Amino acid sequence: MDLIVFNTKNEANVYVAGLIVQEINKNAFLTLGLATGETPKGIYNDLIKRYRENKVSFKNITTFNLDEYIGLHPESPDSYHFYMQEKLFNHIDCPKENIHIPNGCAEDLNNECENYEKLIEESGGIELQLLGIGINGHIGFNEPGTAFDTHTHITKLAPSTIEANTPLLVEEKKLPSHALSMGLKTIRQAKKIILVAFGKQKADAIQRLLNGEVSEGFPASILKRHSDIKIVIDSELNNELKVE
């Protein structure tokens, strides 16, 4: 695992967006895994900026998002569908049919999970996956205790995730209790992974990722078994890490 530290979030965002653009410019048909949450917002802004400057085109890429809340319609401002449209897809040239986000309102959710996994496979697998991390070590919505061999599945949100994400709600009164999420196996199969984390509040999770053991009690620890992963953090987080 390569740990890369930047003085500011902004520098980190520019670096990560640069890596994504580099991959797309090497392979215009890239399959890209995307994340939501607070962390990637600046990266998406930088990607939009590069698109407007004609430095990159997204017209042939395929995207797969990590997760979606169960029960939220794509038009709900609190859904990850809405987030992705607003923060990225409305501003770039990625065709609608190339964009994949699990449908948390599907009639048959198990079927939706199976199909999602099949679509990833048919696209040739994710070549570059962008990840954030929860304070409890979740990646996607794979909460502590999730088996390492899971594919896209229905997951129950941990209390700390509900606590962290409830203040972000715009319209809904209550955060859904469940979500659809790529599994830990799905994520691990991505050829390259970039995990981004900012701020003091993520320091314990990153410390455990760097120095802890591989255990299903800490989902992100599966990434220690990945051969091509970059962890990108800011100095605020780095200053909290203890050298072990």
Ligand SMILES: O=P(O)(O)OC[C@H]1O[C@](O)(CO)[C@@H](O)[C@@H]1O
């Ligand atoms: O970036 P945040 O908002 O801290 O969230 C951390 C992670 O938790 C999630 O919100 C759960 O999917 C991810 O999207 C994100 O990467």
